[in-house]
Amino acid sequence: MQVPSSMLSSLVTLFVTIGPIETAVIFAGLTAGVHHKDQRSLALRSVGIAGLMLLLFALLGNLVLSLLHVSLPAFRVAGGILLFLQGS
Template identity: 70%
Template sequence: MHIAPSIPSSFVTLLVTIGSVETAVVFASLTAGIHRNERRSLALRSVVIAGLVLLIFAIAGSLILSVLHISLPAFRVAGGLLLFLQALTLTFSSPGLSSINESEKRDAEQPGDIAVFPLAFPLIAGPGSLSAAVLVMGRTAGWIEGVGVIAMVLACLLLTFVAMRAAERLVAILGRTGADVVSRVSGILLAGLAVQFVFDGLGEAPFLRG
């Protein structure tokens, strides 16, 4: 069975921008206190909410861009640069710091529902993963590849939910050093994918065509 090259590339792009392991590490930290008994519910609801938004961006992204009169090549360059910045943060910072800041973390540690903020947004469905959803769908050729990309989105969300459910175990196994290694490897992969998106966008730019 032939698998289009865009499908595994889409999976890697979405996986490193969503950051299943990094998300689980931050989730374990945020739910270590008053939210401990709500972990399963919080994990499920945050993944479902983030997943719905990611699917909307993936399916309707091109339409949104056309309404705003933004060409796909222009968005490839802009999205590639955004993903490259995220890659730098993953490579040189601690896991999760690219998603939430200290103020957001303090808010999450207070009583209240944290499924939407900061778990679904911006931890799972952040600017990087939302841009990635539009970018990977934008380079599909035909509905079969489009369905494949949707399947990759769902697969990454499932992996994220599993990682969140096993967050404490992951943290115990990986430790801070292991989590940092995963983050940095993800950053390196994302950097290469981001530069490729920029190249693709520039390659279709009208002012660069012969």
């Protein structure tokens, strides 16, 4: 099965933006004294909320940008600048 290049590009961008390794380290540090069962519950709830937010922005993002009178190219440039600043 061949994956479309746009889907692969989106997946790589999502992976780089979220930084799962760094996020896991931060989560482990914040929940160091929490019982394992509660840690699992927090992790599942966090992933669910993040997934819901991703879905909402994927479905309604263009509407929100149009209501704010922000073009997609301008949003991409601003996102690129933020990623550049985060990386430096």
